[in-house]
Amino acid sequence: MKKLIAFALVILVVICVWDIKAREDAADRRAEEVQSELVALYGEDYLEDMHKPPQTEIVVVEQTVYVSRIGKKIHKYSNCSGMTNYMTMKRSDAVEAGYSFCKKCYPPYYVQNNP
Numbered sequence: 001m002k003k004l005i006a007f008a009l010v011i012l013v014v015i016c017v018w019d020i021k022a023r024e025d026a027a028d029r030r031a032e033e034v035q036s037e038l039v040a041l042y043g044e045d046y047l048e049d050m051h052k053p054p055q056t057e058i059v060v061v062e063q064t065v066y067v068s069r070i071g072k073k074i075h076k077y078s079n080c081s082g083m084t085n086y087m088t089m090k091r092s093d094a095v096e097a098g099y100s101f102c103k104k105c106y107p108p109y110y111v112q113n114n115p
């Protein structure tokens, strides 16, 4: 009798293992199916894109600039040319208000490339 129970247990374990294996195989097949469907829809590049890390978003922070209260120049550095009487502004606001770029803080090539 004990042998029979032991045998039944062994059978049960074998069935369980076989079942798990079968489920895994089915999952693998399904994954392959899904992948080939996606490739059919979006082309081979899709698989490559899937493994690329997500693109990091570039956040453009509005640059704060220093504007002389006396002059009409936009400075990158508050201590430019010994300036003491200045106010801070957003760069785009300063440009809109008609201020021009200081040639020391913003060399001509810089302004050309960063209008």
Ligand SMILES: [Zn+2]
Pocket: 074, 075, 076, 077, 080, 081, 102, 103, 104, 105, 106
């Ligand atoms: Zn300057």
